[in-house]
Amino acid sequence: MNLSSSSHIDKHILLDDVIKQIRDLPTLPAVAQELLRDLNNEDTSLDAICEKIALDQSLAAKTLKLANSSVYGANSKVVTLQQAVAMLGVKNVKNLIRMTILSNSFPASRCRGFDFKAFWRHSVATAICSELISRTLHMKHDFAFTAGLLHDIGRLVLVTRFPDEYERVIAYQLQNNCHMIQAEQEVLGIDHVAAGLILAIHWHFSDAIQDAIRGHHKPEIKDLNSVAGIVHVANSIAHALDLSQTENDLVPLLSKATWDTLALTEADYLSIFRETELRFEAMNQVLL
Template sequence: MSSVVSYEDVVRTLDDLPSLPAVVMELLNSIDQEDVDIAVLAKKVSHDQALTAKTLRLANSSLYGLQVKVTTIQQAITFLGFQTTRNLITAAALTGCFAESHCPGFHHQAFWRHSIATAACAKVLARQMRFNQDYAFTAGLLHDIGRLVLVSCFPQQYGQALAYRKAHDCYMLEAERSVLGVDHVDAGLALAEHWNFSDTMRLAIAGHHDPETPGAGFLAAIIHIANAVVHALDLVEDEDDLVPPISSVAWNALGLNEEAYLHLFRETELQYEEISMVLLG
């Protein structure tokens, strides 16, 4: 059986994927809208008890440093704002959405740990850059979502790609292209289209390995650097991990000094531990 997968194959299989709760789809689709009826959305979310519990645990984590304990989605919105609460709901839903797949060599927990660490790092970077922290957090969480698409829809072929990476000691993108013919960026974009992600998110997913592409946008540069920092800190403790090459254009665009990076490393490690406990605990 040929292991080559076309972009069309990926698009065709998206309907077989688990779908996000309807309220989360609504939240993702309203990311660029101002006139959202927050009370209605809060009410809809609270009907999903598991999602509500996870979201509130995240809202009460030290990531947000609230002085009060929030016990309802409406309270979370009051104290954290709508954007942030929406992001927490999305994070809580996404990490519970994909079942563990039977793909040889793929570690579901390690995947989410890397995504959560990248989200935490991107949020800290965005704060330093005075960029929208909520966009950065969500984009960090979603940057590799295409890997989950490939793992869920083509587990055997993706297992071969993982074996290829090990044998050739190369980057995952290279292994995916060699074995499958498509990579996780392609698959991530197909899912972003399917789930109606905003253009901001699509650009970040598209450009996180190649932020120098014209029109990639500043968020792609933030995610690119956050991804590299997380690999370098080895938070996921993957013995085969390779630090991806860093774009000097992205590095210079962020223009941070050594002190800022040391702060970034420390903050990322602290927040990663706590968010992992809440989302994967």
Template sequence: MAETEGASREFLLDRETVLKGVSTLPSLPAVVIELLQTMDQEEADMHLLAEKLSRDQALSAKVLRVANSSFYGMSGKVNSIADAMVVLGLRGVRTLAMAASISDTFSATRCPGFDFRMFWRHSIGVALCAKEIARQCRQNDGNAFTAGLLHDLGRLVLASCFPQHLVAVMAYRERMDCPWEEAEQQVLGMSHAELGGLLAMHWNFPASLHAAITHHHDMAGDDKVLSCTLVIADALAHALDLSGDENEMVSPITEVCWQTLSLPDENWLALFAIVESQFEAACESLLV
């Protein structure tokens, strides 16, 4: 990579270094990996999964707390993981278990200048936008929500394993007032999407989720509709100004992506209103 304005070669990353870094992160609980694998399966044994998840008391308690929050409108009615499977379905329980585990994995991370709350608010915004786009396009809205929630996993890898690199990216972005992807390419020589993809591979995520995380900016994955859903959901979350970041910036979107989803204007306007009406309750539920 040619040295460019304001970026030194000091913080360049390569695949091998990133893999070494992510190998230091704790593994996700086996039951969460098993739950995630069901994203690519036609059928899953919900009773067996509920029983396995119930054995992890700390994780079960977190799932039940969120399941009973105002976002799901089930206050006090979900008393067990088996209840949660019935009320929220496998997709809902899977999302909650995964969100709780990942948030635990990175809870001890300290990176100067990296605002975790803002990070998760953006991810929740993208998840809600992706879910609503998927509904409008008659795609799997549960998988779209999960992919949206995890699309920026690579930023957490940076904050946790390479904090000095992330500080350099943030400084470059502030100086150049450019999109994150551009700052990452200039400073690291790779994007957070690639970094997130490497962690998804290390954690043995299902192929569809791995591809969605890796290709949420370049649309090179096999599932074009999901890739486009994430690209547009990301732009919408920025455009709706959800994260609370004063320096919020809408990333460029391609014509191909916009045309792939091809929704009428009235549907987009309705979607904005739905996302805004659900957003604060979702944050209250999912952010501890």
């Protein structure tokens, strides 16, 4: 039997409650903010990136581990950061840094039933797929990667700041076999898109990143940055490839208009699917 909406209406979370909780979240650490700003500078040198990575022991270890993974096929063991960064390339190292900073910003909470590893697997897969779609369309790759990585960030806000309430969302979704965003709206009266937008403003994310969060379920909203459509399609592909390894995962509804607008060929998509899986496996081994 389906749960009725009336049984939840008195327990809805108010938008003001979410805003207050997000205001209580720390801003990104100054070092992280500086590093993320540097990453957006296309003139940042390999040496400068190595110097930043060397300041963080965990990040340095992850960089070396990724460079030595089978995906990048080193003929001999990579032992220095300079070797690792040179082998991986600036783009891959920047993406690794972005993922590390953001995953460290939200430690696991006490919300029963929420799989943090699955969440980050999906976020990383969507980021990689977004970048590959963007590259195929000859657009800015780094930008799409970050947008894909952050598209569901509002879910972490709800899970970490309202864990008890989000347990009811998970229970509702399982009982009704609906998409998680529908369960959030029904149980909480607010969804991860709204929460993500509030966080994006609090953390001073760019307008385009905000558009990707706002439009990843509704890419036809007027005047959205084109990256929103890319993330929308990448999100569905990541779900369809089941890279989060979540039981009973549902693929979100895909906008035919957005799919048609991208105008990619079947061969393009097959290549994107294969490379998404390959690159995801390497990142998954390092981060998760």
